Amino acid sequence: MSSMDEHKDAFYVVQKGGIIGVYKTLSDFREEAGSSAQSPKITVYKGYGLPKETEEYLASRGLKNSTYSISADDANEYMFGKVVPCLPQEMVGSDLVFTGPQTKRIKLDNFVETQTVFSNRQSCFLEFDGASKGNPGLAGAGAVLRSEDGKKVYRLREGVGIATNNVAEYRAVILGMKYALKTGFKHIHVRGDSMLVCMQIEDKWKIKSQNLADLYKEARELKDKFLSFQISHVKREFNSEADALANEAIKLRSGQVEVDGITT
Structure with missing residues (x-):
């Protein structure tokens, strides 16, 4: 896959409190987060090629647009495929708080750790x-x-x-x-x-x-x-x-x- 194709298929999984959002670009969730981004803190993960089954699952919940939002309780550690934590330098120009993979409120922190299991x-x-x-x-x-x-x-x-x-x-x-x-x-x-x-x-x-x-x-x-x-x-x-x-x-x-x- 070329770097251009990767960029086209990129998506971002964002944890904000008890809500998980799925966005096509960083600017999408920056605009939605607004000035309230500081509370609660936000963790961002990046992946390429949102799995078709996940898109169908999100659509079954009535979420059919390019930006999705679901409860953290409905998430699991393998529904987004292979994702990695966004590095702080990728957040340049944003007032979002990067908390890294140590966040324990949802299972997203297990993505990288469970790739061998997968x-x-x-x-x-x-x-x-x-x-x-x-x-x-x-x-x-x-x-x-x-x-x-x-x-x-x-x-x-x-x-x-x-x-x-x-x-x-x-x-x-x-x-x-x-x-x-x-x-x-x-x-x-x-x-x-x-x-x-x-x-x-x-x-x-x-x-x-x-x-x-x-x-x-x-x-x-x-x-x-x-x-x-x-x-x-x-x-x-x-x-x-x-x-x-x-x-x-x-x-x-x-x-x-x-x-x-x-x-x-």
Whole structure:
């Protein structure tokens, strides 16, 4: 990549208190920060080529312009790809405060430290979905497991038998986590369009159905086996591949699992 191409694809990840902004140029966040930049302090990271999946994720949160802003709670250490701390000399002419990578309020300070982990393919994305024809009816679970660089690793399908959508969705996330651990992944970011599953695994919603209690317990036990775990709810249109796999899985007998290995 030429230096001109790098400059064109550059972006800046900015931590300001509990908010993370993503900007295309330094001048963009200088203008937005204004005179309040001194409080709270700001940390700036620079990267090249914002990952497509991250742009889609930001768009799913309703952020579709060239400048993004999300809560620090929604960030994770691998969603922006390879980034490095901006050096103070890059901030010449700015009244922003450079605090460096020692800031501990969010996981952005782990970017550089975890690059070796990424190169060992220990981080992954999991997309999951369930389908039920009749709710309850014949059901299937589908999951896509991707390495941290976005390449597909596994496409998973499991027959669930007669079950509800919620049961099928739990079976899908459990299926995906099992294969992530089996493959050797230690860090995982789970995404699905089931608000119920996402919120219950985060312990933000209570379990009201006894049918889901055992599945919830199994999912939580698998979650605790990862060194880091995050789960996010996404819109249905950003979960189409897992949805297709879940619908294909309806044709499988209960408990039957099919795995498509994909060469990376």
